[in-house]
Structure formats: C-alpha cells, structure tokens
Amino acid sequence: PKEDAIYEVPEAGSHNLWVYGDILIAGNYQAGLRVVDISGELLGDIYKQGREIGYYVPYHKDGKIPNAPMVWGAQPYKDYIFFVDMNSGLYCIQLEELEKGSGAP
Numbered sequence: 378p379k380e381d382a383i384y385e386v387p388e389a390g391s392h393n394l395w396v397y398g399d400i401l402i403a404g405n406y407q408a409g410l411r412v413v414d415i416s417g418e419l420l421g422d423i424y425k426q427g428r429e430i431g432y433y434v435p436y437h438k439d440g441k442i443p444n445a446p447m448v449w450g451a452q453p454y455k456d457y458i459f460f461v462d463m464n465s466g467l468y469c470i471q472l473e474e475l476e477k478g479s480g481a482p
Contacts, residue, residue, distance in 0.1 A: 382419035392449035404449035409434030440465035
C-alpha cells in the first residue's frame with residue numbers, strides 16, 4: 378500500500394471511521410464528530426484542502442468529565458449520524474443542507 382491522501386485533525390486522533398456514499402464520518406475524540414467530503418480524487422492533506430463539510434463537538438456541563446468531549450463510534454443510519462461521547466452519552470444528529478456556494482456547514 379501507498380499513501381495517497383491523509384485526513385488528520387490537528388487537535389485530536391481519529392476513532393471509528395465510516396464511509397457513507399461520498400462522505401467520511403469520523404469520531405475524533407476531543408475534536409468531536411467530523412464529516413468530510415471524499416468525492417473525486419483524493420490526494421494530499423484532505424483536512425487542509427477544506428473538505429470538511431460539518432462537525433459537532435458535544436460539550437456537556439454535566440458529563441462524567443464536564444465539558445470534555447471524547448467522541449467515537451460514529452455511524453450513519455438513514456439521514457442521521459449516531460455517535461457516543463464517552464463523558465456524556467449517546468447523540469443523534471442530522472446534517473443540514475448546505476446553501477449552494479456557501480461552503481459552510
């Protein structure tokens with residue numbers, strides 16, 4: 378095998394990646410849930426290319442360790458993404474549609 382592309386969030390490691398069509402869904406511990414466009418040719422540093430289309434960081438004041446997200450186990454189901462934060466529990470989120478040309482989640 379040879380490396381063609383890399384997706385590395387600077388502030389966290391990745392755990393449990395899931396591919397759903399042209400979308401990569403990743404639990405990134407303290408950096409939360411990350412959703413990445415993997416359509417087209419994948420070369421170089423995907424994070425620096427701005428392919429991230431959304432993220433969610435679950436800060437919870439009543440967590441086992443308050444306001445300290447530790448996300449892993451992200452999985453898609455229908456139009457939802459389920460993931461676990463080890464400090465505050467199970468989450469279910471839904472991606473919102475992007476406005477054409479906005480580039481923002």
